[in-house]
Amino acid sequence: MFLISIGIITIIVVIFIIQFKFKTNKLYDKMLYGHHIMITGGSRGIGKCVAMEAARLGANITIVARDATRLKAAANDIKSQFIKKNQKLHYISIDLGSEYNSVKNALDCAIQEIGPLYMLVNCAGMAICGTLEEMSINDILKLINVNLISTIQATKAVISDMKKTGHGTIVITASQAAMCGIYGLGVYSATKFALRGFAEALSMETKAYGIKITLALPSDTDTPGFAEENKSKPLETLLISESGHLFTPEQVGHQIFKDALEGNFFSTIGFEGHLLTIGCSGMAPCTSYFELVCQVVFSGLLRLIVIYYQAKFYKIIKTCKLEREENSRKIS
Ligand SMILES: NC(=O)c1ccc[n+]([C@@H]2O[C@H](COP(=O)([O-])OP(=O)(O)OC[C@H]3O[C@@H](n4cnc5c(N)ncnc54)[C@H](OP(=O)(O)O)[C@@H]3O)[C@@H](O)[C@H]2O)c1
Structure with missing residues (x-):
């Protein structure tokens, strides 16, 4: 049994390495001359990267x-990365959560000026x-409007x-909080879970159209x-998120763009991702055999790992509650 398990794991690792090497080479062979890519939230952070x-x-x-x-x-910084003289950049200043017709008109103008969209x-x-x-x-309401609407x-x-x-x-940026609810991120998580459902349904509606x-x-x-988000994080949320890794926007932007060009449904980064x-693949579209094999082989085991993490988080929350009660007893 032990030898069979080692054998399966070795095969998966070999497939992963072959697939990773093949896909990496394919991405860097791919140039996007003349293709129009529109990025909402492209003025800073992950979108700008x-x-x-x-x-x-x-x-x-086009950045929005x-x-x-x-x-x-941001437009000047992005232009500094151009590799051809005839590359174009357009920017749109609009609140994407405002009235739909004005959003539609603004995005249509960019498409008329730069050309049909290759990627949003x-x-x-x-x-x-x-x-x-x-x-x-x-x-x-603000969170629902900005993240979802x-x-x-x-x-x-x-x-x-x-x-x-x-x-x-089409890339839909959710968060790891779209896969699990975390203390202090309830409404944020609700908007990001909703985006996951939206992405899955959209994939079903559009696959036949290429x-x-x-x-x-x-x-x-x-x-x-x-940095802004950290200002409103309860202590519990800070302590829970400290157990994860902090990535640079360049690393995340690169990963998202790479996964989108490769046609992967999930784009994630890091071990927890x-x-x-x-562990949470559910009814998500399957875009790689390797991913499917991992989901089938490891989801049972992952359930156990997730329960371990959950127990750790509940312990943090309980400790914070006890400390808070102790402090208020001291004050009164
Ligand atoms: N950073 C993280 O740790 C993290 C983790 C998981 C998921 N995410 C998600 O990744 C995405 C990017 O995050 P980020 O950290 O790069 O954010 P960021 O640094 O705050 O950048 C957000 C961008 O979105 C634009 N924006 C915000 N509201 C808008 C609206 N109503 N209409 C048009 N543009 C709007 C902002 O420009 P204006 O303010 O000028 O409009 C800015 O360009 C978000 O969806 C976020 O939830 C981030």
């Missing part, structure tokens, strides 16, 4: 965000943390044209948005 990657592969780029000054500065990368998003009692209704509106605005051209890729969907599940990433996509 995706735009820089696309610029280095020769694509024409609200703050026009930041967009202008939805990166606009934000996090506000807090337990349900702590969060204001305004913040709850903005992504749905941007995607709806481009989907018909993509179907007509018969190809295209459109690929990638669901990006970044882990903690050192961006301006993350891979654990989650294997």
Whole structure:
């Protein structure tokens, strides 16, 4: 039994190495001259890093965000990565959660100016943390609007044209919090779980039209948005997320773009990310045999690992509660 298990693991590792090498070479052979890539949230953080990657592969780029000054500065940085004189860059200052027709008109203008879309990368998003009692209704509605409505509106605005051209890729940026609910991230998680459902359904609706969907599940990433998010994190959430790795936006942007170009449904990074996509694969589309083998072979074992992590998190929460009660006893 032991030898059979070792044999299976060795075969999987060999397939992984072969597949990784093959795909890496394929990506860097791929240039995107003349292709139009639109990135929402492209003025900073992960979205800007995706735009820089696309610029280095020769694509024409549109970035979308609200703050026009930041967009202008990002546009200059992205242009500095161009490899051809005739590459184009367009930027749109709009709130993607505002009235649908104005969002549609703004994105249509970019498509008319730069050309049909090859890829839409939805990166606009934000996090506000807090337990349900702590969060204001305004913040709850804001999270739903920015994370969910903005992504749905941007995607709806481009989907018909993509179907007509018969190809295209749409990236939906969720989070690892789309796979598991964590203390202090309830509403954020709700918006990101919703995006997972949206991505799965969209994949079913568009596959026959040659459109690929990638669901990006970044882990903690050192961006301006993350610095902002940390200000509202309860102690429990901070302690739980400290057990994970902090990635750079360049690493995450590179991974998302690579997975989107390869047509992978899940885009994730780091050990925990891979654990989650294997353990929570559910009805997600399968885009690689290797991924399928891992899901079939390891999901039972992963359930046990997940229960271990969960017990660790509950212990943190209990300790914080006891410390809080002790402190308030001392004060009173
Ligand atoms: N950083 C992390 O640790 C992490 C982890 C998991 C998932 N994610 C997800 O990854 C995505 C990018 O995160 P990030 O950390 O790179 O965020 P960020 O640094 O705050 O950047 C967010 C970008 O989205 C734009 N944006 C926000 N709301 C918008 C709206 N209503 N309309 C148009 N543009 C809007 C922002 O520009 P304006 O403010 O000028 O509009 C900015 O360009 C988000 O969906 C986030 O939830 C991040």
